[in-house]
Amino acid sequence: MMKDSKSNRTRRVTLRFTPEEFQKIESRFNTTTSRKLSDFLRKVILGEKINVLTRNQSIDDFLTEMISLRNQLSAIGNNFNQTVKKLNAARQIPEILPSYFEIKLQYKSISAKIDDIKSSINKLSDLWLHG
Secondary structure (H helix, E strand, C coil), X not given: CCHHHHHXXXXXXXXXCXXXXXXXXHHHXXXXXXXXXXXXXXXXXXXXXXXXXCCCHHHHHHHHHHHHHHHHHHHHHHHHHHXXXXXXXXXXXXXXXXXXXXXXXXXXXXXXXXXHHHHHHHHHHHXXXXX
């Protein structure tokens, strides 16, 4: 339907529903991409196409796990970063130097992997939630 026709809507229809009927209508409305109940009802009455959102519970569960994993990885990365900073402050002690360089290399590797995983989780999340 064209947007121009919305301004020409001068006719009104009033309907009454039982609470159960309205609950059914509202449930169906909530599964669609329609933003307003009136738009949804107009499409149903006029036989227009209605876009229905489909959710896959296993993907929702997977995504919830991945978001939790992303948060845990962030916490691990922060803790590791704090450890490296403490070692950086103590690197003047000769006995710490070999450990310092080893941990610094590990930090770069782990940090890059954490960023890659977080990026992948964010892309999947955006794709699923907005797709």
